[in-house]
Amino acid sequence: MTEAFLHYLWQHQMLDKRLATTDGQPVVVISAGTLNRDAGPDFFNARLTIDGVEWVGNIEVHLRTSDWNAHRHTADPAYNNVILHVVYEHDADITLHNGRQPLTLELRHFLHPSIVANYDALMAPSTVDAIPCAKRLPQVPKLITGSFLDRLVVERIQAKSELVRRLLDESRGGWEQTCYWLLAHYFGGKVNALPFELLAKATPPTLLARWKDNPQRLEALLMGQAGLLEGYFEDDYPRQLQADYHALRQGASLIPIDAALWRLFRLRPSAFPTIRISQLAHLLASTSSLFSSLLTMTQVADIERLFACRASSYWDNHYHFDQPTAKSSVKQLGRMQADLLVINAWVPLLFVYGETMGNQHYKDQAVALLEQLGAEDNAVTRQWLSAGLSPANAAQSQALLQLKNHYCYSRRCLDCRIGHHIMKHTS
Template sequence: MPRGFMQEDFLHYVWQHQYFDKTQLRTEQGDDVVVLRPGFRNADAGPDFLNARLVLGDVEWNGAVEIHLFASDWHRHQHQTDKKYDQVVLHVVLTADQPVHRTDGTEVPVLALAPRLAPTLLAAYEALLTAPAPDLLPCAAALPTVPELTRLMMVERVLLERVADKAEQVQDLHAQTGHDWEMTAWLVLAAGFGFKKNTEALTQLAQALPLPVLRRHRHGLRQTEALLFGQAGLLPPAAEAPDAYCAELRREYDFLAHKYQLMDSALPAHTWNFLRLRPANFPTVRLAQLAAVLHAQSRLFQPLLDAPTVATLEKLLLVPVSEYWRRHYRPGVPAAGAVPALGRSSAHLLISNVVVPLRVAHARSLDNQAAVEAAVDLLAQLPREQNSVLAPYEALQFRHRTAADSQGLLALHRGYCQPRRCLHCAIGSRILQRNVPTAR
């Protein structure tokens, strides 16, 4: 079988689940093989499986198993000079093309699986690996054979993985802030208002604009806007301001920037992405919305943590912007009509991507599993998301009722379907399992 078709990960999967014909199993050296325990996957450097228990000939061995597509890969990876691989008692390969040895020169027993893999299993694996149409799932053609319960359990599993990953990012931020939850909430909320296209820019802005300064001036919405827009690099000099309001913001910013020594950390205007964004998503509009939230709240963390319902969180986030930003998408450029306010769908994205990870991170820091579950349950109170990534899953009859389903399907797509990690997915594994002969 050509090297290009097969991936080593598939042999790991086959060995872990013992999905091969074990009739008269023998090494290339002629010793009978009995697998008592295949071992446990090793996530660190060294052999692929540890603590395997095997009978080779008349001797029982406890040791490691190394897996390659070709036996010669042992030498290609320089294992013959690495003492970590001296513990290998069996070298499992697709094709045995040459003998291999440990550092002391002793030969490693080799087991070749190529003649022992069921053609149906190989065909199912190839179908997953080479399925066309990138907008569909690799397993789309075989999905009718997968029970709905398997789908539901996989989506729930990856939802928890996604939430845990986001919570870990929040915990990292929390550590970087010196374990200041208020500062953490500011950084996470600001990034959330970037809505993907400007997430990095808003993260930089939040880091460049000290929260204590914003707090000190939050009672004046105009000062809050001056700090945000000025530090963002989006205000021209007062002498070049397109209108009186922008000139006033710039003068206010210049005064505050001098007072708090902010100028050196101000962002250049080219940091921000306007291209291919609808005007309602312009970063200037999002900054005005963020300014309104900051102006309305004396604190960020505790209200986001304690809000009991989605409706309460909506009230925290859906705050009217200043009169100027109800009529402008960009400084000095009046809109033809009213500028749309932050919508409920955007507020729901902020709850999903900011509030839930923030709450989970805080609950994990207290080792409060009940609070973790309550935070995740908040997603089930939100309506489902609608986007082009999720549409194919709906078409293939995946359950999609709430934001919890949306987040789970997004995690499935980005973590498993798009990179074709079918071997690590319960759905892909079920499809392959159906193609393994019962007697093996």
């Protein structure tokens, strides 16, 4: 038994209807009150009749009556308006700060065994990866699951928005700059997100704007600021980039980031920083204003086309300067990477833009883009699949990630609509 479960039972009145206080007075709940997660009593403004007399006031919930004393509530006048002390087990007499003794309801006499059994089953120890309610999922109506996933996808986007807000703050509200920084961050993937973000911040917007229509100059600027153009090169291509970068440096105080920050460990060669930097340069050169262009795109296919930028032809047979590869292949950003940029960068940015502008249209558009993308295939979505829940699109696969990581993993079944349905129904 936990206090959180007692709160839940009281809030939803999942109790025997024939309630009575410890001294035998019948209790009828007209309103359970409003759950208070801050300091003070657990429920505000409950309405009850006790022995036929109507009471309006607060409810305090504890596992045991003696917890009142352990929490020193007698010394706190904020609890003077408690009209009923709801406990699992009554084991002590208590008084309020004003000297009154509140009535007590001992819940263990009024619980439904099936609800307690459902709760115990959900809370039973299991492996970290398991979905505790997997066996019961097929019994949950699709309407309930679907509407909960609709809420979770928004929660997921909001969680991803934290990075957007940080960058927006650092750029002093510059949407174009935030868009560039954010995309650069995700160009780096998990391994090189930080150096890519630092690189983006180390490239002055004025220089980017000046060389907008010259991908090679942009590549020289980015490679140079990435610290990758130091030293001597054999090939003409890096020598040209080096010369362009030194020319750019003449008129601007450019400080490259530390090249030691770049990581290659466990990276596919096509995701090496050299390739991604060249692709980023071509993306920047493909439009005069990334953010404004993206804002007009309502079809995910158009965004995928914009993001499908290819690296300079030198990289067709190189992963490093001066080291030709045996095979040649065009290094174009794949559709999967483009979709990850949509999911992780553009959708949260568009959502925050809608929130900042007070324009629901952009927030809806952010969710609609996810609905146009196919469901992701990863360890978590495969787990849901084997439990019988198949995501129809990326909005639902993102929602299922949120559910697994932020509800199932920490057993927040009492906050989960699926859990709420399971709790009320016997298997």
